[in-house]
Amino acid sequence: MPTSIAFSVNGRPVEVTAEPEDTLLDVLRNQLGLTGARFGCGAGQCGACAVLVDGELKAACHMEIAAVAGAKVTTVEALSASNPPHPLIQAFLEKQAGQCGFCLNGILVSASLLLERNRHPSRAEIARALDWHLCRCGAHNRILDAIELAATRMKEPA
Numbered sequence: 001m002p003t004s005i006a007f008s009v010n011g012r013p014v015e016v017t018a019e020p021e022d023t024l025l026d027v028l029r030n031q032l033g034l035t036g037a038r039f040g041c042g043a044g045q046c047g048a049c050a051v052l053v054d055g056e057l058k059a060a061c062h063m064e065i066a067a068v069a070g071a072k073v074t075t076v077e078a079l080s081a082s083n084p085p086h087p088l089i090q091a092f093l094e095k096q097a098g099q100c101g102f103c104l105n106g107i108l109v110s111a112s113l114l115l116e117r118n119r120h121p122s123r124a125e126i127a128r129a130l131d132w133h134l135c136r137c138g139a140h141n142r143i144l145d146a147i148e149l150a151a152t153r154m155k156e157p158a
Contacts, residue, residue: 001015001019001066001092002018002019003015003017003018003019003020003066004017004048004157005009005018005020005065005066005068005069005083005137006067006069006070007069007070007072007073008071008072009028009032009034009073009074009075010034010073010078010081011042011078012027014032015129016032016065018031018065019032019065020060020064020065020066021064021065021066023038023053023060023061023062023063023064023065024060024061024062024063024064024065024067024068024073025037025049025060025061025063025139026065027065028060028073028075028115033139034075034077035051035131036075036076036077036105037050037051037060037075037076037105037106038057038103038105038106039060039061039103040061040067040103040106040134041134041138042061042062043061043062043063044059044061044062044063045059045111045132045134046103046106046118046132046133046134047059047103047106047107047110047130047132047133047134048061048102048103048105048106048134049061049062049106050105050106050107050110050132050133050135051066051073051074051075051076051109052072052073052109052113053068053072053073054069054071054072055072055074055113057109057110057113057132062115068091073130074109075139076097076106076108076109078111079108079112084114086150087149087150087153087154088111088112088115088146088147088150090150090153091147091149091150091153092104092146093145093152094107094146094149095142095143095145095149096139097139097140097142097145097146098137098142098143099137099138099139100137103134103136103137104133104143105131106133107130107135108127110130110132111126111147111150113128113129114126114129114147115147115151115154116148119154119155120149120151120155121147121151124143125133125145125146126144126148130143130144143146
């Protein structure tokens with residue numbers, strides 16, 4: 001039976017009507033028009049649907065919407081909503097860190113969480129933070145380079 005579920009997305013309160021077992025990914029994409037998180041494997045194993053729920057990395061394809069009642073959800077759209085966009089966005093563009101781009105939204109969410117928690121990550125720490133994500137294009141080195149560039153820029157004084 002459909003139920004009303006209230007939570008916030010990218011700092012904005014929302015209320016949706018959904019079946020409790022509908023996935024967060026379906027609600028984000030189909031009801032809220034936030035299409036950054038992508039359906040990849042449907043089992044929470046590829047990272048294409050990565051979002052933050054109360055500051056923790058989650059697979060939106062594998063999370064029932066009822067589980068986010070009252071929670072704070074952050075999607076990749078939050079990174080481009082600021083003016084100027086988050087340093088990761090510019091660094092990924094400069095380093096041409098994507099090819100097909102299917103996985104990049106989830107990678108950007110993971111990278112933003114990493115840089116929030118650790119402003120000076122080593123390349124190995126960046127690689128570990130992205131271990132969950134599957135990218136088949138072979139842009140891995142450019143992705144790591146872009147995250148290193150963004151980290152450098154984020155620690156520079158404004």
